[in-house]
Amino acid sequence: MKIRTKLTLGVGLLFMLITLLTYVGAKSINALKNDTDNILVANYNTLEYSRNILMALDELVTDKSAMNKIEENLLKQESNITEIGEREATQQLRQHFTILKINNFDRTTHFIIRKDIAEIMRLNMESIQRKSNVAKQTAASATIWIALSGTLCFVIAFTLLINLPGNIASPIRKLTESIKRIAANDYSQRVYFQDHSEFGELARSFNRMAEKLEEYNNSNLSQLLFEKRRIETLINNMHDPVIGLDENKKIIFVNNQALKVIGLKPEQLINQQAQNVSLINDLIRSLVKDLIMPESIVIEDKKKPVKIFADNKESYFEKDIIDIAFVPTGEKELQHIGHVIILKNITPFKELDFARTNFIATISHELKTPISSIKMSIQLLEKQQTGTINEEQKQLIDSIKEDSQRLLKITSELLNLSQVETGNIQLNIQKSTPYQILKFATEAVKVQAEQKQIKILSEIDENLPLVKADTEKTAWVLINFLTNAINYSPEQSKINIRISLQDQLVNFSVSDQGKGIEKRYKDKIFDKYFQVPGSVKTGTGLGLAISKEFIEAQNGTIGVESEIGMGSTFYFKLGIVS
Ligand code: ADP
Numbered sequence: 018m019k020i021r022t023k024l025t026l027g028v029g030l031l032f033m034l035i036t037l038l039t040y041v042g043a044k045s046i047n048a049l050k051n052d053t054d055n056i057l058v059a060n061y062n063t064l065e066y067s068r069n070i071l072m073a074l075d076e077l078v079t080d081k082s083a084m085n086k087i088e089e090n091l092l093k094q095e096s097n098i099t100e101i102g103e104r105e106a107t108q109q110l111r112q113h114f115t116i117l118k119i120n121n122f123d124r125t126t127h128f129i130i131r132k133d134i135a136e137i138m139r140l141n142m143e144s145i146q147r148k149s150n151v152a153k154q155t156a157a158s159a160t161i162w163i164a165l166s167g168t169l170c171f172v173i174a175f176t177l178l179i180n181l182p183g184n185i186a187s188p189i190r191k192l193t194e195s196i197k198r199i200a201a202n203d204y205s206q207r208v209y210f211q212d213h214s215e216f217g218e219l220a221r222s223f224n225r226m227a228e229k230l231e232e233y234n235n236s237n238l239s240q241l242l243f244e245k246r247r248i249e250t251l252i253n254n255m256h257d258p259v260i261g262l263d264e265n266k267k268i269i270f271v272n273n274q275a276l277k278v279i280g281l282k283p284e285q286l287i288n289q290q291a292q293n294v295s296l297i298n299d300l301i302r303s304l305v306k307d308l309i310m311p312e313s314i315v316i317e318d319k320k321k322p323v324k325i326f327a328d329n330k331e332s333y334f335e336k337d338i339i340d341i342a343f344v345p346t347g348e349k350e351l352q353h354i355g356h357v358i359i360l361k362n363i364t365p366f367k368e369l370d371f372a373r374t375n376f377i378a379t380i381s382h383e384l385k386t387p388i389s390s391i392k393m394s395i396q397l398l399e400k401q402q403t404g405t406i407n408e409e410q411k412q413l414i415d416s417i418k419e420d421s422q423r424l425l426k427i428t429s430e431l432l433n434l435s436q437v438e439t440g441n442i443q444l445n446i447q448k449s450t451p452y453q454i455l456k457f458a459t460e461a462v463k464v465q466a467e468q469k470q471i472k473i474l475s476e477i478d479e480n481l482p483l484v485k486a487d488t489e490k491t492a493w494v495l496i497n498f499l500t501n502a503i504n505y506s507p508e509q510s511k512i513n514i515r516i517s518l519q520d521q522l523v524n525f526s527v528s529d530q531g532k533g534i535e536k537r538y539k540d541k542i543f544d545k546y547f548q549v550p551g552s553v554k555t556g557t558g559l560g561l562a563i564s565k566e567f568i569e570a571q572n573g574t575i576g577v578e579s580e581i582g583m584g585s586t587f588y589f590k591l592g593i594v595s
Pocket residue numbers: 497501502505529531532533534542547548549550552554555556557558559560561562585
């Protein structure tokens with residue numbers, strides 16, 4: 018129970034007892050007062066009237082007017098009848114007084130009246146005696162009640178007096194003792210209070226404090242230094258560069274590998290604010306920009322490996338920023354204490370990647386010539402001059418033609434990709450007319466569209482400005498959009514090309530009536546080799562990835578709007594010639 022509640026209950030109980038005692042006392046005094054009032058009103062007055070009548074009787078011998086006095090007191094007595102038998106006695110007195118009025122010297126009547134009065138007085142005296150007994154009883158029972166409630170009050174007050182101060186003081190004493198012992202370096206001290214009072218809470222806080230003090234005391238300095246050196250050696254021996262920052266972005270450690278790639282001395286880094294160092298060092302700037310800049314600005318760069326030129330060679334690193342947080346002893350909340358930046362050396366993988374890209378480039382380049390010659394040979398074969406061919410042979414030639422077309426597409430896409438991956442896109446940016454790009458693209462896919470009886474409608478704004486673009490590559494992208502639209506649309510459907518001016522950019526869009534693309538794949542389809550699961554695998558999954566690279570290399574943007582069952586609209590936007 019809380020101390021506050023205990024005190025409230027204790028004082029409340031005392032207050033209740035005082036009220037009870039007052040009530041019992043007041044009630045008893047009131048009962049006694051009622052008893053005496055009763056005697057006074059009912060009997061004392063009657064005795065007074067009777068005495069007055071007796072005195073008047075004596076005066077009657079000499080003074081006749083005393084008759085009135087008797088009448089007056091008799092009337093008063095008649096209206097103050099309170100005892101059993103008093104009414105009859107008073108009636109008799111009235112009768113005898115009437116006789117006395119006729120003959121006021123009749124001695125016998127005098128005597129009878131005196132007797133009547135004596136009877137009335139006797140009745141009242143007896144009553145006084147009785148009522149006095151009742152009053153005595155009332156007083157006795159009042160004494161008992163007051164004594165009982167007084168004893169009860171005493172017992173309760175005494176119990177409170179004995180227990181309450183002890184109840185409050187003893188935990189304080191225990192705590193004081195424990196604090197004194199902690200002050201004397203005995204950190205094993207703990208206090209336990211079972212109840213849920215304020216002392217329980219105090220004890221928990223005290224124990225938490227003692228626990229922390231014990232922990233600090235146990236971790237002695239040399240042990241700490243040894244552990245620190247061990248961790249430092251461990252970090253220094255790591256093959257990957259590691260940089261540690263505290264919660265205020267101050268650099269607290271940098272291992273040897275990191276020093277090598279950053280190219281600064283330890284004193285230029287340790288205990289310096291990362292923001293300040295980033296002003297003089299590009300690498301630090303690119304490493305900590307994620308921590309300094311708001312999330313949205315850096316999202317795109319996150320995946321890109323960091324290229325660093327150190328030790329006379331180019332190396333590639335993958336940046337990993339780890340948030341360091343822990344729960345301090347005795348607390349529940351996680352506390353953030355800084356970041357560790359680890360650079361994973363991915364140069365060997367990158368080299369392998371380059372080798373693969375080069376291999377692909379060489380292969381696709383080497384394949385292009387024989388495939389083209391196959392195509393040419395087929396064209397020659399198709400001509401009648403080389404001899405007549407039967408229907409079966411014609412079908413075989415058609416199939417070879419289709420396959421070589423496909424092979425040519427794949428090799429050219431692979432070649433494009435290797436250019437993109439090696440960063441060797443040769444852009445030939447000119448002032449291009451959107452109409453020319455459109456014409457070039459629609460011509461290229463005409464036959465393909467006709468085969469599926471698909472209608473390509475184009476809508477182009479009048480007086481469109483020239484765009485800054487590589488006509489060939491942009492047309493390639495548009496052709497890729499159109500080929501996809503044809504491939505992923507049902508037969509006899511329509512494809513709409515729209516070229517319009519939007520916010521100083523020319524927007525090329527291709528809308529189809531195909532099955533559309535699920536929201537979750539919208540970004541992924543621009544990744545290399547990605548093909549929407551379940552869709553017809555006609556190509557290589559490279560077309561959109563290359564398109565993205567082509568458009569972004571021209572400072573344009575590319576995207577798709579699509580809903581399942583509603584078709585898709587692929588678009589790209591390019592800047593105009595100002
Ligand atoms: P692919 O050679 O497979 O067509 P792309 O990079 O051009 O490669 O396209 C990637 C994937 O995006 C395709 O495999 C297909 O699943 C999906 N896709 C592209 N264009 C459309 C479209 N117009 N309608 C529906 N899905 C499409």
